[in-house]
Amino acid sequence: MAQAWRTISTANPTKTPVVLLLILLIPSVHRLYFAPPRHIPAIPLARLTSLPLYAICYLGIEGRVLRHYHLKYNTKLLIVGPNSVSVSDPAAVRGIYITAGGFPKDDRYRNFNLGPVVSIFSAIDTEYRDKRAKAVAPLFAPSRLRTASEKDGVIGSSVAEFVDQFRAFKQAGVKVDIVDLCARLSIDVVTGYLLGEKYGGLSEHAHFPVESRERQDLKLSANPFIMAIVAFSRFSLLPSWVFKLLYSLFTHLNKNEEVVTSFVKLDQFTNRVMGNVARPPSSAVKAREESAASFYQARLLQAGISPAEAAAQSKAIIFAGADSTAVILATILFHLVQNPNARGRLLKEIRGSKENVVAQDPQSLPYLRAVVKEGLRLGMANPTRLTRVVPASSSAAGFNVDGVHVSPRTVVGCAAYLLHHGPDLFPEPFAFRPGRWFQNEKEVQIGEKSLDGANDGEGLYRPEMDRSMVPFGAGLRSCIGKALAQQQLYEAVFALVDSEVLEDGARTVQQKIEMKEWFNGEIKWHKLEVDWVR
Numbered sequence: 011m012a013q014a015w016r017t018i019s020t021a022n023p024t025k026t027p028v029v030l031l032l033i034l035l036i037p038s039v040h041r042l043y044f045a046p047p048r049h050i051p052a053i054p055l056a057r058l059t060s061l062p063l064y065a066i067c068y069l070g071i072e073g074r075v076l077r078h079y080h081l082k083y084n085t086k087l088l089i090v091g092p093n094s095v096s097v098s099d100p101a102a103v104r105g106i107y108i109t110a111g112g113f114p115k116d117d118r119y120r121n122f123n124l125g126p127v128v129s130i131f132s133a134i135d136t137e138y139r140d141k142r143a144k145a146v147a148p149l150f151a152p153s154r155l156r157t158a159s160e161k162d163g164v165i166g167s168s169v170a171e172f173v174d175q176f177r178a179f180k181q182a183g184v185k186v187d188i189v190d191l192c193a194r195l196s197i198d199v200v201t202g203y204l205l206g207e208k209y210g211g212l213s214e215h216a217h218f219p220v221e222s223r224e225r226q227d228l229k230l231s232a233n234p235f236i237m238a239i240v241a242f243s244r245f246s247l248l249p250s251w252v253f254k255l256l257y258s259l260f261t262h263l264n265k266n267e268e269v270v271t272s273f274v275k276l277d278q279f280t281n282r283v284m285g286n287v288a289r290p291p292s293s294a295v296k297a298r299e300e301s302a303a304s305f306y307q308a309r310l311l312q313a314g315i316s317p318a319e320a321a322a323q324s325k326a327i328i329f330a331g332a333d334s335t336a337v338i339l340a341t342i343l344f345h346l347v348q349n350p351n352a353r354g355r356l357l358k359e360i361r362g363s364k365e366n367v368v369a370q371d372p373q374s375l376p377y378l379r380a381v382v383k384e385g386l387r388l389g390m391a392n393p394t395r396l397t398r399v400v401p402a403s404s405s406a407a408g409f410n411v412d413g414v415h416v417s418p419r420t421v422v423g424c425a426a427y428l429l430h431h432g433p434d435l436f437p438e439p440f441a442f443r444p445g446r447w448f449q450n451e452k453e454v455q456i457g458e459k460s461l462d463g464a465n466d467g468e469g470l471y472r473p474e475m476d477r478s479m480v481p482f483g484a485g486l487r488s489c490i491g492k493a494l495a496q497q498q499l500y501e502a503v504f505a506l507v508d509s510e511v512l513e514d515g516a517r518t519v520q521q522k523i524e525m526k527e528w529f530n531g532e533i534k535w536h537k538l539e540v541d542w543v544r
């Protein structure tokens with residue numbers, strides 16, 4: 011190689027830069043003319059380089075930019091990098107994520123490893139993932155969730171505390187930040203339910219009166235930890251070595267006391283819950299130990315996972331569970347505050363269900379289901395492409411999207427931002443309209459056409475609409491915490507609407523929800539406020 015450089019430079023020094031440029035351009039020219047099919051539209055420069063994709067990912071505008079180009083070119087397939095395509099086609103979800111276990115996750119997921127530890131979420135090796143996911147799966151059984159939702163259960167008591175705090179803000183006429191309050195509820199539910207001890211999100215600042223500056227200014231202490239991870243996801247598409255470099259640089263530059271304290275607090279909490287299950291059983295605490303054995307960290311230890319890894323996996327689940335559920339719940343509440351008609355309809359349904367002799371499971375209430383579904387559609391907890399790689403196997407060699415062949419080793423992915431905002435399936439895609447989920451005329455009447463503007467014809471599209479919904483991903487690698495998240499959403503919306511806290515003058519301070527569309531979507535400024543007009 012060194013000899014070759016010398017030959018070029020001694021042959022004709024003035025031509026060297028030109029020759030070098032040509033050599034450098036060969037791969038790009040090859041990409042431009044041969045690699046990706048020429049007839050598939052691309053975002054600018056994407057056939058040559060991934061830099062535009064990295065830039066929009068960094069800026070948190072990936073969802074809206076890809077949607078713009080899909081609509082502009084009227085295409086279901088869009089080239090977003092030399093070896094990467096965005097798919098905006100509900101019919102492709104099955105092929106990419108479901109059939110035969112779905113395509114494997116691509117290399118970008120390595121960037122989500124927890125240092126040396128591979129999490130359930132970041133694992134590419136499915137055997138590694140299955141061992142851990144199977145160990146914890148029984149925790150999400152419906153009967154266990156129902157028990158936890160009773161008055162004195164972890165979910166039931168946390169939701170009651172959440173409603174009480176909401177009410178206290180209202181009674182004092184003080185603005186409430188629903189993103190913060192939902193984050194407090196979510197972290198308590200995830201930790202209390204899975205790890206056997208509540209983090210204490212709802213209680214940590216509850217000793218300050220709601221009117222005090224401290225109470226209004228202080229945010230959940232785990233926020234800096236959560237937001238640091240959310241912010242790293244803006245680099246997640248980069249090659250692993252660049253990511254690592256930027257990660258250490260970014261960590262160094264953004265290190266401040268608040269972030270360090272938050273990480274230390276999370277470490278202390280995780281060590282404590284690990285200690286709770288590591289203690290040797292004694293007859294006096296037998297009952298407690300028995301129930302402790304049914305917690306997340308204990309089940310991982312029982313499956314042969316090392317204590318250090320079980321601790322890291324527990325920390326990962328706090329992030330995975332708390333942040334996404336908070337984003338979706340805050341989205342639902344924000345829209346309910348802005349839609350008195352939907353709220354009125356929901357209150358009527360909830361009150362009706364309470365008059366029933368047999369208490370009804372919130373998840374069986376049709377209008378509440380539509381409200382939660384519409385919130386999951388609009389809530390951008392994971393707005394961007396869930397990337398996978400087309401395997402080289404023969405069955406996948408024929409993978410097609412809308413009649414176009416996608417070759418093996420191409421990175422493919424569907425984004426909730428695109429599938430959830432398809433204008434054909436979801437007219438007025440950015441509007442909150444629970445009524446759109448009702449299937450036939452009778453159901454539309456239940457959904458109150460006159461109340462939220464749904465029209466009869468839309469219901470006919472519902473199966474297609476369902477296929478377009480990927481808030482929890484799809485297939486084997488879809489969210490393992492879906493049942494827990496849904497239980498919290500239903501219980502919290504039911505209880506809050508039933509309490510009538512959102513009645514008599516509640517209004518949103520922000521007019522709309524603005525998001526940073528990173529892999530984990532972030533509500534801008536991490537704040538959405540509700541105040542009260544008297």
Ligand code: HEM
Pocket residue numbers: 130131132139143200204327330331332334335336338391392396397480481482483484486487488489490491492494495496
């Ligand atoms: C409304 C709340 C939630 C939303 C919207 C959500 C969304 C998602 C999505 C989209 C994925 C798939 C990611 C991909 O394919 O790359 C996922 C995976 C995952 N979620 Fe959630 N999630 C929520 C709540 C939770 C909760 C409560 C937990 C834990 C208790 C959790 C734990 C996980 C884990 C461990 C995975 C990885 C599964 C695997 O790769 O096998 N999530 N989630």
